[in-house]
Amino acid sequence: MAAAASSSLLAAASSSSRAAAVSTRRARANPAAASLPSPSRAPCAPLRASPARTLRSRVVASAAPAMQPPPASRVSTVVDVDLGDRSYPIYIGAGLLDEPDLLQRHVHGKRVLVVTNTTVAPLYLEKVTWALTHNNPNVSVESVILPDGEKYKDMDTLMKVFDKAVESRLDRRCTFVALGGGVIGDMCGFAAAAFLRGVNFIQIPTTLMAQVDSSVGGKTGINHPLGKNLIGAFYQPQCVLIDTETLNTLPDRELASGIAEVVKYGLIRDAPFFEWQEKNMPALLAREPSALAYAIKRSCENKAEVVAQDEKESGLRATLNLGHTFGHAIETGTGYGAWLHGEAVAAGTVMAADMSHRLGWIDESIKKRVIDILEKAKLPITPPEAMTVEKFKSIMAVDKKVADGLLRLILLKGPLGSCVFTGDYDRNALDETLRAFCNS
Amino acid sequence: MAAAASSSLLAAASSSSRAAAVSTRRARANPAAASLPSPSRAPCAPLRASPARTLRSRVVASAAPAMQPPPASRVSTVVDVDLGDRSYPIYIGAGLLDEPDLLQRHVHGKRVLVVTNTTVAPLYLEKVTWALTHNNPNVSVESVILPDGEKYKDMDTLMKVFDKAVESRLDRRCTFVALGGGVIGDMCGFAAAAFLRGVNFIQIPTTLMAQVDSSVGGKTGINHPLGKNLIGAFYQPQCVLIDTETLNTLPDRELASGIAEVVKYGLIRDAPFFEWQEKNMPALLAREPSALAYAIKRSCENKAEVVAQDEKESGLRATLNLGHTFGHAIETGTGYGAWLHGEAVAAGTVMAADMSHRLGWIDESIKKRVIDILEKAKLPITPPEAMTVEKFKSIMAVDKKVADGLLRLILLKGPLGSCVFTGDYDRNALDETLRAFCNS
Numbered sequence: 068m069a070a071a072a073s074s075s076l077l078a079a080a081s082s083s084s085r086a087a088a089v090s091t092r093r094a095r096a097n098p099a100a101a102s103l104p105s106p107s108r109a110p111c112a113p114l115r116a117s118p119a120r121t122l123r124s125r126v127v128a129s130a131a132p133a134m135q136p137p138p139a140s141r142v143s144t145v146v147d148v149d150l151g152d153r154s155y156p157i158y159i160g161a162g163l164l165d166e167p168d169l170l171q172r173h174v175h176g177k178r179v180l181v182v183t184n185t186t187v188a189p190l191y192l193e194k195v196t197w198a199l200t201h202n203n204p205n206v207s208v209e210s211v212i213l214p215d216g217e218k219y220k221d222m223d224t225l226m227k228v229f230d231k232a233v234e235s236r237l238d239r240r241c242t243f244v245a246l247g248g249g250v251i252g253d254m255c256g257f258a259a260a261a262f263l264r265g266v267n268f269i270q271i272p273t274t275l276m277a278q279v280d281s282s283v284g285g286k287t288g289i290n291h292p293l294g295k296n297l298i299g300a301f302y303q304p305q306c307v308l309i310d311t312e313t314l315n316t317l318p319d320r321e322l323a324s325g326i327a328e329v330v331k332y333g334l335i336r337d338a339p340f341f342e343w344q345e346k347n348m349p350a351l352l353a354r355e356p357s358a359l360a361y362a363i364k365r366s367c368e369n370k371a372e373v374v375a376q377d378e379k380e381s382g383l384r385a386t387l388n389l390g391h392t393f394g395h396a397i398e399t400g401t402g403y404g405a406w407l408h409g410e411a412v413a414a415g416t417v418m419a420a421d422m423s424h425r426l427g428w429i430d431e432s433i434k435k436r437v438i439d440i441l442e443k444a445k446l447p448i449t450p451p452e453a454m455t456v457e458k459f460k461s462i463m464a465v466d467k468k469v470a471d472g473l474l475r476l477i478l479l480k481g482p483l484g485s486c487v488f489t490g491d492y493d494r495n496a497l498d499e500t501l502r503a504f505c506n507s
Numbered sequence: 508m509a510a511a512a513s514s515s516l517l518a519a520a521s522s523s524s525r526a527a528a529v530s531t532r533r534a535r536a537n538p539a540a541a542s543l544p545s546p547s548r549a550p551c552a553p554l555r556a557s558p559a560r561t562l563r564s565r566v567v568a569s570a571a572p573a574m575q576p577p578p579a580s581r582v583s584t585v586v587d588v589d590l591g592d593r594s595y596p597i598y599i600g601a602g603l604l605d606e607p608d609l610l611q612r613h614v615h616g617k618r619v620l621v622v623t624n625t626t627v628a629p630l631y632l633e634k635v636t637w638a639l640t641h642n643n644p645n646v647s648v649e650s651v652i653l654p655d656g657e658k659y660k661d662m663d664t665l666m667k668v669f670d671k672a673v674e675s676r677l678d679r680r681c682t683f684v685a686l687g688g689g690v691i692g693d694m695c696g697f698a699a700a701a702f703l704r705g706v707n708f709i710q711i712p713t714t715l716m717a718q719v720d721s722s723v724g725g726k727t728g729i730n731h732p733l734g735k736n737l738i739g740a741f742y743q744p745q746c747v748l749i750d751t752e753t754l755n756t757l758p759d760r761e762l763a764s765g766i767a768e769v770v771k772y773g774l775i776r777d778a779p780f781f782e783w784q785e786k787n788m789p790a791l792l793a794r795e796p797s798a799l800a801y802a803i804k805r806s807c808e809n810k811a812e813v814v815a816q817d818e819k820e821s822g823l824r825a826t827l828n829l830g831h832t833f834g835h836a837i838e839t840g841t842g843y844g845a846w847l848h849g850e851a852v853a854a855g856t857v858m859a860a861d862m863s864h865r866l867g868w869i870d871e872s873i874k875k876r877v878i879d880i881l882e883k884a885k886l887p888i889t890p891p892e893a894m895t896v897e898k899f900k901s902i903m904a905v906d907k908k909v910a911d912g913l914l915r916l917i918l919l920k921g922p923l924g925s926c927v928f929t930g931d932y933d934r935n936a937l938d939e940t941l942r943a944f945c946n947s
Contacts, residue, residue: 178911233905
């Protein structure tokens with residue numbers, strides 16, 4: 068067990084480490100921006116290569132289509148993901164798809180492939196195509212529209228993206244744009260990583276799940292019939308553009324699914340954020356713009372901080388998978404798409420909290436608060452009946468966090484906002500949790 | 508045309524730049540090695556992390572299975588590929604598969620998946636399994652045996668590797684071993700890059716083509732029905748182990764195919780090597796061990812030097828593709844596997860030389876020497892009849908070296924051993940070459 072113990076680490080919230088990892092810039096609409104020195108307007112101007120942070124902030128604040136007077140920008144927040152030469156910004160704001168310059172500055176080359184699905188295409192494909200091409204006649208846009216749903220996150224569907232890219236004769240200077248939820252982002256990102264051994268890509272997440280989690284951090288991939296996300300790549304986008312107005316078309320069930328990941332950030336490393344959620348859950352469910360914007364911003368900050376410290380998941384980053392080992396087993400065991408990802412994660416989070424409590428690592432009050440907040444969000448707190456103890460065990464055995472045969476889990480430990488990633492736990496506690504949540 | 512011209516570069520041989528990029532260590536069998544200070548014997552000892560080159564050299568010289576007196580090593584040459592934290596050694600020698608320690612020192616974790624094919628498995632799978640497990644009871648070996656041939660370098664066959672890996676419950680600490688020629692190396696490498704978003708892998712090339720070219724440098728991938736190697740990753744192995752004795756079982760046609768790439772290195776950057784080949788072609792075809800060993804060593808040195816300077820092919824590395832744009836078109840246009848890769852490259856190299864001569868960039872004498880040496884090697888010097896001008900053009904349009912619609916080519920320019928990678932050439936010369944080599 069010594070080897071396992073050495074991989075255990077405490078991921079308590081630490082404001083000092085946060086400050087080092089991420090900078091968040093507020094860039095509210097400001098009429099004064101128009102009088103600032105004019106930023107570069109070259110369509111491919113590499114924002115990340117700008118000499119100083121203050122300049123970057125101004126560039127964003129005065130973002131505007133070329134040939135027009137710069138209107139006040141709608142970008143309310145920029146979260147930087149700090150990964151050296153793979154760093155990139157996350158733009159968050161209402162109506163960002165109405166600002167062509169934001170997207171265009173991150174498109175290199177003349178060809179774009181938008182990857183989207185049958186649900187999102189009728190809503191936003193035209194708008195995104197406009198944003199990419201407005202006052203920008205050099206760029207041409209192709210699109211590929213995939214079937215919608217987790218069950219299509221497979222190799223056959225991925226091949227449709229490659230087919231379209233090859234048939235369109237896209238070259239290494241093209242840019243792939245992921246327009247949709249987590250499935251589209253994961254597939255488009257992996258396609259971009261593998262097409263011609265790597266082309267640029269941009270994330271435009273349109274679900275809360277994708278905005279607060281899957282679009283940030285560069286995990287891409289597809290499912291294998293025997294397990295979630297087993298085939299993929301770490302591959303970072305050029306930018307993430309979150310237009311919070313796209314949430315207006317999101318079904319309630321999808322909104323709740325995203326909230327499961329928001330809750331996760333509070334539990335693993337940000338107790339004040341969890342407490343804010345406990346107070347503001349009704350506002351989130353009612354889609355109050357300011358509440359949603361804050362939840363997205365704080366989630367992206369938390370994710371960016373973790374990813375900046377551990378891009379390839381050698382340790383800390385695994386803590387973002389609280390509840391996910393149980394959750395992935397539910398998704399795989401019930402057939403991809405029967406439960407939404409966040410629904411499975413919610414039940415998995417309760418199971419992780421239950422096991423943490425059985426191990427004596429957290430007080431009962433924390434376990435109760437976990438159940439309460441997920442119930443408030445109208446998320447499931449137990450796995451579906453089809454999940455047996457044996458089903459959980461056999462699927463969890465192929466989880467990516469298994470190392471040399473040992474299943475490592477993210478468990479809560481200590482005060483609210485603290486967790487560990489470890490294989491050093493009493494197996495009986497895992498068995499007891501599985502038996503407590505399964506009928507057979 | 509200005510943009511294209513800016514990507515043009517001269518890749519003449521330069522002994523000073525070589526010295527900086529690569530170090531080649533001779534480590535001939537030496538009885539004195541046994542009396543040197545004992546190197547670490549930990550099975551996972553990271554050779555690349557050793558503090559000094561002198562120590563590394565000694566470790567290699569005295570490599571031996573644990574629990575046995577160290578015999579004289581058969582490693583005659585180690586070529587280092589210098590890529591910072593992704594650096595790795597290429598071991599070259601006769602009988603290296605009889606030295607378990609060489610392989611075992613690069614296996615991390617307890618699980619190995621050997622990827623091979625129906626031709627190579629009966630010859631070497633048992634030997635490699637022995638080398639991986641001899642005196643090493645902690646390691647268990649699985650294998651997946653794919654059908655043999657370029658036409659199986661596709662997504663369906665790749666999925667068989669993932670299936671085996673998932674069914675065997677391999678985890679992130681496993682190691683994939685590519686045992687075979689270029690197709691196996693490319694597929695196993697891409698599978699290793701994508702499985703669980705990246706696991707370790709080792710190359711054991713068993714064809715001359717793979718030993719002198721495809722196993723070195725980290726290009727991995729599969730073919731798309733419309734073009735070669737369009738889907739893949741840059742992903743470096745832990746080491747490349749070249750046992751030159753495996754060439755004893757290689758068919759003549761496969762041997763000649765590998766020689767096409769050997770000729771390439773001379774033409775693009777190493778005139779003395781080309782002149783050596785002109786004198787020694789009969790010895791190579793007769794498989795004289797010392798001639799083959801020198802050709803492999805010098806080829807690996809050339810490739811390592813180029814890759815160290817331009818891992819992701821932003822410029823210089825493209826010069827390794829002399830003859831390949833025409834060659835890939837032949838492979839795609841005639842159906843993968845009808846011609847061997849080196850056969851297609853040989854005809855493509857003659858076409859590139861012809862075009863270079865039409866442009867006035869090389870003397871006729873160089874073009875003639877290109878044709879002569881490839882004829883001596885019994886390689887084709889014209890494309891197959893099925894290839895029409897239109898077929899060449901339509902397939903070359905999806906080549907990875909197209910940028911913003913402009914096809915860039917590697918062409919010879921200047922004295923022997925010099926080339927350029929450029930899109931700045933007279934289109935008429937390309938048309939004339941295609942018409943000269945095609946019947947319609």
